[in-house]
Amino acid sequence: MKNIYLVGFMGSGKSTVGKILAEKTGRNFIDIDRLIEEKEGRKIKEIFEKEGENYFRQLEKKYLEDILNTKGYVISTGGGLGANPENMKKMKENGIVIWLDITLNTVLERCKNDEERPLLNQPIEKIKQLFEERKKVYGLAPYRVNVEKKTPVQIVEEILTKIK
Numbered sequence: 384m385k386n387i388y389l390v391g392f393m394g395s396g397k398s399t400v401g402k403i404l405a406e407k408t409g410r411n412f413i414d415i416d417r418l419i420e421e422k423e424g425r426k427i428k429e430i431f432e433k434e435g436e437n438y439f440r441q442l443e444k445k446y447l448e449d450i451l452n453t454k455g456y457v458i459s460t461g462g463g464l465g466a467n468p469e470n471m472k473k474m475k476e477n478g479i480v481i482w483l484d485i486t487l488n489t490v491l492e493r494c495k496n497d498e499e500r501p502l503l504n505q506p507i508e509k510i511k512q513l514f515e516e517r518k519k520v521y522g523l524a525p526y527r528v529n530v531e532k533k534t535p536v537q538i539v540e541e542i543l544t545k546i547k
Contacts, residue, residue: 384410384455386478387546390465390521392514394490395483396530396538397459403539405457414459418446427461439463444470451477465524466517475525479546482524483538487514489531 387404389397398414405412419442420426430439443464450458451473458478464470465482474480487510526545530538 384408386410386450386454386474387457387542388465388474388478388480389457389459389483390471390474390480390524391462391483391530392485392487392490392517392521393462394494395462395485396535397483399535400483400530400538400542401457401459403535404542407539407543408457410455410457412457412459413450415443415446415450415464416459416461419443419461422446436463440467443467447473462517466520468520468523471520471523475523479526480524481526481528481542481546482521484518484521484527484529486531487511490514 387408387410389401389404391397398416401414402412404410416427419430419439423430423442427439430442440463443461444467447460447464447470450456460470460474465474465480471480491510526542528538528541528545533541
């Protein structure tokens, strides 16, 4: 049973949708961000503050590499992991990649009080630029699901229809 990788910008619902999708497909669920926090013994925000973004991206890549050799998982990737062309290529070779597409306005609304997202603590122009850059790589995913104004269950049903 192939892995299913969920990619998309922060706040797109990868973790929430991933848990439901795993249950519906009989797969196990892995949230790479939570996996990193567990293995490293600290929050992502702290890793960013102490070691920087590049170090965190190396951790994402390392843990993705471990998962690539498995089967039967739904994997919620961090927003940056799925925006890396090399990671995207590896995920596509190893499983089914689905982009949870969301507007920036919805991201900002969903994440406005979230202190745990270090990349949102910068000027709006920088966030817009990051959003547009990442969309180019997310767009390489074979499947795209617009998540606007849909419940997690509706999103899962759409995913299941697309990948059958």
